[in-house]
Amino acid sequence: MTSALQMVQMIRDGETTSVALVTAALDRIAETDDALKAWIWLDRDGALAQAHAMDQLRQSGRALGVLHGVPIGLKDIIDTADMPTECGSVALAGRQPEFDAVLVSRLKAAGAVILGKTATTPFAFMDPAATRNPHNMEYSPGGSSAGSAAAVAAGHVPVAIGTQTNGSVIRPASFCGVYGFKPSAGMISRTGVLRTSETLDQVGVFARYYEDVALVGDVISEFDPVDPSSFCRPRPRLLNGVSSEPPVAPNFVWFEMPYFDKLSNDSREGMMAVLDALGGQVERLDAGGSFTGLVESQNIIQYYEIARNLAEIRENHNDTLSPQVAKLLAHGATITDAAYQEAIELRNGAISYFGSFFNDFDAIITPSAPGEAPLFSAGSTGNPIFSTVWTLCGLPCLNMPVLMSENDMPIGVQLVGGPEEDDRLLRTGSWVLATLNAAEADAAESDKT
Amino acid sequence: MTSALQMVQMIRDGETTSVALVTAALDRIAETDDALKAWIWLDRDGALAQAHAMDQLRQSGRALGVLHGVPIGLKDIIDTADMPTECGSVALAGRQPEFDAVLVSRLKAAGAVILGKTATTPFAFMDPAATRNPHNMEYSPGGSSAGSAAAVAAGHVPVAIGTQTNGSVIRPASFCGVYGFKPSAGMISRTGVLRTSETLDQVGVFARYYEDVALVGDVISEFDPVDPSSFCRPRPRLLNGVSSEPPVAPNFVWFEMPYFDKLSNDSREGMMAVLDALGGQVERLDAGGSFTGLVESQNIIQYYEIARNLAEIRENHNDTLSPQVAKLLAHGATITDAAYQEAIELRNGAISYFGSFFNDFDAIITPSAPGEAPLFSAGSTGNPIFSTVWTLCGLPCLNMPVLMSENDMPIGVQLVGGPEEDDRLLRTGSWVLATLNAAEADAAESDKT
Numbered sequence: 001m002t003s004a005l006q007m008v009q010m011i012r013d014g015e016t017t018s019v020a021l022v023t024a025a026l027d028r029i030a031e032t033d034d035a036l037k038a039w040i041w042l043d044r045d046g047a048l049a050q051a052h053a054m055d056q057l058r059q060s061g062r063a064l065g066v067l068h069g070v071p072i073g074l075k076d077i078i079d080t081a082d083m084p085t086e087c088g089s090v091a092l093a094g095r096q097p098e099f100d101a102v103l104v105s106r107l108k109a110a111g112a113v114i115l116g117k118t119a120t121t122p123f124a125f126m127d128p129a130a131t132r133n134p135h136n137m138e139y140s141p142g143g144s145s146a147g148s149a150a151a152v153a154a155g156h157v158p159v160a161i162g163t164q165t166n167g168s169v170i171r172p173a174s175f176c177g178v179y180g181f182k183p184s185a186g187m188i189s190r191t192g193v194l195r196t197s198e199t200l201d202q203v204g205v206f207a208r209y210y211e212d213v214a215l216v217g218d219v220i221s222e223f224d225p226v227d228p229s230s231f232c233r234p235r236p237r238l239l240n241g242v243s244s245e246p247p248v249a250p251n252f253v254w255f256e257m258p259y260f261d262k263l264s265n266d267s268r269e270g271m272m273a274v275l276d277a278l279g280g281q282v283e284r285l286d287a288g289g290s291f292t293g294l295v296e297s298q299n300i301i302q303y304y305e306i307a308r309n310l311a312e313i314r315e316n317h318n319d320t321l322s323p324q325v326a327k328l329l330a331h332g333a334t335i336t337d338a339a340y341q342e343a344i345e346l347r348n349g350a351i352s353y354f355g356s357f358f359n360d361f362d363a364i365i366t367p368s369a370p371g372e373a374p375l376f377s378a379g380s381t382g383n384p385i386f387s388t389v390w391t392l393c394g395l396p397c398l399n400m401p402v403l404m405s406e407n408d409m410p411i412g413v414q415l416v417g418g419p420e421e422d423d424r425l426l427r428t429g430s431w432v433l434a435t436l437n438a439a440e441a442d443a444a445e446s447d448k449t
Numbered sequence: 450m451t452s453a454l455q456m457v458q459m460i461r462d463g464e465t466t467s468v469a470l471v472t473a474a475l476d477r478i479a480e481t482d483d484a485l486k487a488w489i490w491l492d493r494d495g496a497l498a499q500a501h502a503m504d505q506l507r508q509s510g511r512a513l514g515v516l517h518g519v520p521i522g523l524k525d526i527i528d529t530a531d532m533p534t535e536c537g538s539v540a541l542a543g544r545q546p547e548f549d550a551v552l553v554s555r556l557k558a559a560g561a562v563i564l565g566k567t568a569t570t571p572f573a574f575m576d577p578a579a580t581r582n583p584h585n586m587e588y589s590p591g592g593s594s595a596g597s598a599a600a601v602a603a604g605h606v607p608v609a610i611g612t613q614t615n616g617s618v619i620r621p622a623s624f625c626g627v628y629g630f631k632p633s634a635g636m637i638s639r640t641g642v643l644r645t646s647e648t649l650d651q652v653g654v655f656a657r658y659y660e661d662v663a664l665v666g667d668v669i670s671e672f673d674p675v676d677p678s679s680f681c682r683p684r685p686r687l688l689n690g691v692s693s694e695p696p697v698a699p700n701f702v703w704f705e706m707p708y709f710d711k712l713s714n715d716s717r718e719g720m721m722a723v724l725d726a727l728g729g730q731v732e733r734l735d736a737g738g739s740f741t742g743l744v745e746s747q748n749i750i751q752y753y754e755i756a757r758n759l760a761e762i763r764e765n766h767n768d769t770l771s772p773q774v775a776k777l778l779a780h781g782a783t784i785t786d787a788a789y790q791e792a793i794e795l796r797n798g799a800i801s802y803f804g805s806f807f808n809d810f811d812a813i814i815t816p817s818a819p820g821e822a823p824l825f826s827a828g829s830t831g832n833p834i835f836s837t838v839w840t841l842c843g844l845p846c847l848n849m850p851v852l853m854s855e856n857d858m859p860i861g862v863q864l865v866g867g868p869e870e871d872d873r874l875l876r877t878g879s880w881v882l883a884t885l886n887a888a889e890a891d892a893a894e895s896d897k898t
Contacts, residue, residue, distance in 0.1 A: 068683060223557070232557050420512065
């Protein structure tokens with residue numbers, strides 16, 4: 001497997017072609033996806049035609065895009081004008097959008113080759129997708145961006161796009177052992193992406209290689225006047241962040257969270273080993289009760305908004321929802337405007353708090369999920385609570401696949417950065433990855449002696 | 450005067466602020482624009498507020514845009530949600546668009562500070578604007594992008610945006626002695642820009658320093674699914690082009706054009722001196738009669754389309770048009786669909802011809818205009834015919850302000866490149882500028898001895 005950054009360079013240098021890369025990707029998918037079920041739609045002919053067009057552009061000496069010829073996957077709540085977009089629901093079977101989502105048009109204009117659509121939980125909510133975890137098919141890949149995480153983990157594509165309203169990028173990235181990056185709220189346009197919660201929905205990137213979250217993030221980070229969350233300010237240059245060295249060793253905060261009783265033993269032990277490796281750079285703080293209120297606020301906002309955004313589905317296709325989800329949406333519809341407003345105000349207070357918090361710290365270091373992925377048979381995509389507060393506040397979040405469970409399943413470590421400081425977060429991530437690698441090498445060395 | 454590229458670097462390094470640069474620009478405008486009339490709307494307060502916001506972003510360590518804090522002007526046919534957009538016509542007095550043009554939102558998201566709107570001929574057509582030529586107020590600045598060219602030439606702003614349907618970027622750039630760059634058709638979104646001719650309208654950039662046409666061109670070159678001329682392919686990196694060296698000395702073609710009898714003596718002599726300086730790199734070809742047919746086709750397409758696009762103006766505000774323009778638009782409305790289709794087909798043939806032409810040549814070298822600017826009192830913006838064929842075919846065009854007339858007025862030299870090879874054209878332009886500089890230095894040296 002090769003990174004997207006390397007693929008583009010190899011195409012540029014004539015060492016491979018987009019057709020060769022796309023053909024290989026389609027072959028890998030054909031071999032494994034009957035069991036894995038990461039993809040719900042593959043556009044084999046369209047992808048090969050697009051790959052051929054990208055190769056032609058190169059041969060004719062035309063401009064090459066920063067994703068020139070790279071195969072990529074899209075969560076199926078992201079509109080595509082040339083493929084169905086069913087949002088994981090039989091209620092939208094055969095739905096064919098008229099336009100590409102803005103982020104899709106940016107990927108295409110950068111030369112990316114969209115292979116197809118990846119599986120999502122219905123409406124990017126809680127009912128599991130059919131997708132399995134590539135590390136062990138007995139396990140869930142998490143949700144809601146199940147297929148995007150699994151397709152990357154299985155080596156189908158170097159990069160896939162997902163979304164996160166609570167923990168739907170970071171959690172499946174953690175369960176599937178890949179990098180997951182959810183930039184600051186408002187960095188990436190959501191126009192043409194299913195709206196479940198206008199306040200909370202955010203786009204993110206899955207990648208097998210760290211630098212690729214930045215490569216793709218830079219392409220799709222742009223002001224969109226149509227998306228009310230999109231801000232008209234310069235975007236941090238993510239690829240610069242990844243390749244920069246911090247001026248001084250970064251410092252971290254570890255919050256002891258009220259919900260840390262949900263953390264598995266191996267996850268907690270792994271986290272403690274990571275903190276040890278970072279040594280004096282980590283300050284431990286007690287988050288106290290304030291985070292509990294924030295988790296509740298996130299739930300109120302999400303349920304209130306999704307119940308209204310999916311009103312038509314609830315009315316006409318309620319039978320396609322699981323009883324649990326139907327009940328949650330019905331509950332969302334009963335949340336009062338006053339309760340919702342109170343939750344929004346609590347959120348605004350937290351946003352304001354975090355606005356200056358990162359003057360003192362480079363990043364929060366925290367688990368990505370309670371532990372390894374749940375078993376597929378358990379019928380759940382896992383608990384998103386380890387992402388809730390950060391998503392609520394629109395902070396940039398990064399999952400690094402650096403730990404393994406007792407059952408040999410991946411466990412991720414999460415870094416959370418300051419708003420619109422995504423480049424700094426990725427710079428800090430580079431430092432953490434290098435530091436953990438060095439610690440591991442040291443340990444291996446001392447094992448030998 | 451400082452280039453936009455330098456301004457951004459100075460703001461980045463803390464050597465100046467956007468507020469200081471914008472204040473200085475507003476002061477220069479206040480001093481000179483009563484006579485010059487380059488601007489028809491200045492948003493002093495808005496520009497200073499935006500400059501302040503850009504300075505705040507820098508101070509808070511947030512991401513800096515590639516145009517961070519740079520003052521810039523927009524031709525008044527480009528929609529702005531926070532300023533009127535009257536397209537140079539009393540018929541649209543007080544018109545206030547609801548949205549920014551796509552290119553404006555890209556400029557803003559890159560950190561640019563829009564100072565205001567520059568004068569345009571009414572509907573970017575033939576009636577002169579009130580603007581004078583900064584080199585000598587007795588002369589016209591050309592049209593239709595009169596104010597953008599004049600504002601840059603007068604040192605009000607380092608960069609301004611214009612448009613070209615026939616010769617409205619290259620000609621005023623030539624007359625005003627600044628760089629003018631009209632990228633390949635489809636590079637820059639026209640959504641939110643007055644539509645006069647859907648086939649021919651193209652956006653361009655004026656700059657005092659060569660590298661700035663690339664800096665700004667890169668920001669506004671992006672796929673826009675809403676604009677039917679916009680292509681969903683990677684954009685050439687213009688700034689790379691400017692700073693690249695050609696692998697071998699580029700070669701040029703000089704077409705002896707059927708309309709070269711319109712060339713003034715000093716312009717022809719200047720062009721011949723330039724060709725001499727480029728020496729063996731220039732092949733001279735006779736264009737024969739084919740270009741005459743193309744000029745006629747351009748006229749048919751432009752008049753046919755503008756008559757239809759301005760149908761409402763013709764119907765309700767015909768009295769605001771000059772008799773000459775009213776007559777031309779009335780004529781446009783009588784052009785038959787068959788004649789129009791024939792012109793479109795002739796154009797398609799020429800596009801196809803130029804599609805392979807640049808396999809053998811790096812650029813066409815040709816005059817930008819018949820000679821120096823016409824006198825303002827002559828009541829004409831000058832003849833665009835030296836741009837007609839290239840605009841018709843959507844080829845990228847560059848004006849280089851390298852000659853002076855006998856009356857000490859600027860005369861430009863034009864380079865025309867292959868479609869979507871704008872980076873190569875700018876690379877060739879860098880080579881030409883360096884070669885002419887070296888030839889001039891040699892001449893000065895031999896004068897001394």
